[in-house]
Amino acid sequence: MRVLVQKFGGTSLATAERRSQVVAKVSDAVREGYAPVVVVSAIGRTGDPYATDTFINMVKDISPELPQRELDLLVSCGEVISGAVMVSTLNSLGFEAVLLTGGQAGIITNNSFGDARIIRIEPRTIVEYLQQGKVVVVTGFQGITEDGQVTTLGRGGSDTTASALGVALNAEAIDIYTDVEGIMTADPRIVEDARILDVVTYNEICQMAHQGAKIIHPRAVEIAMQRNIPLRIKCTFSDAPGTLVTSIQADMGAGTDITGDRIITGIAHTPNVTQICVPTSALPDNLQANKQIFKGMALADISVDFISVQSDAVYYTVRDDEADKAVKILKNMGFNPSVVPSCAKVSVVGAGIHGVPGVMADMVEALSDAGIRILQSADSHTTIWxxxxxxxxxxxxxxxxxxxxxxx
Structure with a gap:
């Protein structure tokens, strides 16, 4: 049995016309000999009646203190509604389809409500329905704990559902359908000549996703990479081939010089961050101070990024909306932090960066020529920030x- 996982986002399901285009993609898969497993997100986006944020705002208008367990129960309804509508659409067009919630599909998670991690998948029920020739529709973004509590997988969780099912079912591929035609070299809303990438590696797209590209959740990429299952980023509304995410770079043409291999894949960006500098040179024990700084952030559940620990100071970034809280904690601990608010992290990503001289020089030159001040920098094998x-x-x-x- 050739399994193909197809994930459709909320915009792909928002209208009857768009759902008919989804069915066309499912029909193509069946015609090509696949047994499709269709993963769906909640219909629409913020403001639409069945979108996840709409449900959240509904209860927050009453009280901001709804426990996360109950909030998971509420927001999981969005995917159930979406899945039922999708099954109805498929059945009306001649397909035999069945809907499974995340729990019914065998997705077992830990009990971290709101941002649960998948422990394992027991796909027996899915396989039984596929063997009966049915199209299996699975609600994305959700699972259950060992004791049957409904959990959600965090933002982008439907991507994670699709990848996890792809691995559990040993799928030939995982197709992530969106409203764009693939992964691009930069955000086309700000770069006019951004182009679609035919092929990227798992590491490259994972880095781009972590650094602000919104096409796919990095956790989904990491899961697919474990079994080397190809991910394909496609558009629901066109027949464009999209972007293939795999373990290898695109093949170069015959006779192509190796120096022509791609070094930089794309540019990603993350806005709305604050840089925090904590001077430590005047403190009697720098090592203990460093420990206290990050322990304090962790206990306050503040995520830190872009960390630079130097002999006389510690630099890191937090989200703008957490900056005041972070500064208050540091001052209560006896530190004297300074901040640079309203910053942005810009990232150059490419699997070919490592060991290539001049990449950082070009980056500094481009930014200097544009009159842009660099506040902080860092690098890894695949990324310069x-x-x-x-x-x-x-x-x-x-x-x-x-x-x-x-x-x-």
């Missing part, structure tokens, strides 16, 4: 996209 003022974010992305000739 810089922190800039938020007002310069768009200009920085455009300058780097042009510098590395990504629109060519």
């Amino acid at each position: 810089v922190l800039v003022d938020k007002e310069n974010m768009v200009k920085a992305v455009q300058a780097l996209h042009q510098k590395y000739h990504l629109g060519d």
Whole structure:
């Protein structure tokens, strides 16, 4: 049995016309000999009647203190509604379809309500329905604990559902359908000549997702990578081939010089972060101070990023909306932090970066020529990050996209 997992986002399911286009994709899979497993998100986006945020705002208008367990029960309704509508649509067009919630599909999670992690998948029920020739529709974004409590997988959780099912069912591929035609070299809303990437590696797209690209959740990429199952990012509303995410780079043409291999894949960005600097040179025990700083952030459930521990100071970033809380905690601990609010992280991502001289030089040159101040920088084997003022974010992305000739 050739299993194909197809995940459709909320915009793909928002109208009858769009759902008919979803059915066309399912029909194509059946015609090609696949047994499709269709994963659905909640219908629409914020403001639409059955969107996840609509449910959240409904109860927050009453009380902001709804426990996360009950909130998971509420927001999981969005995918159930979406799945029932999808099954109804498939049945009306001649397909035999069946709906399974995350729990009924065998998705077992831990009990971290609101951001649960999948422990294992027991796909027996899915397999039985597939063997009967049915199209199995699974509600994304949700699972159950060992004792039967409904959980949700956090933002982007439907992508995670699709990848986890793909691994559990040994699928030939996992197709993630969105309203764009693939992964692009940069956000097309700010870079006019951004182009679609035919092939990217798991590591590259995972880094781009972590650094602000919104096409797919990085956890979904990491799961698919464990079994080397190809991910394909496609558009529901076109027949474009989309972007293939796999373990290898795109093949170069015959006779192509190795120096022509792609070094930079794309530019990602994350706005609305605050840089915090905590001086430590005057403290009697720097090592203990460093420990206290990050322990304090962890106990307050504040996520830190872009960390630079130096001999005389500690630098890191937090989300703008958590900056005041972080500063208050640091002052209560006896530190004297300074902040640079309204920053943005801009990232250059590429599997070919490691060991290639001049990449950072080009980055600094492009930003300097554009009059952009670099507040902080860091790098890894596949990514170089810089922190800039938020007002310069768009200009920085455009300058780097042009510098590395990504629109060519």
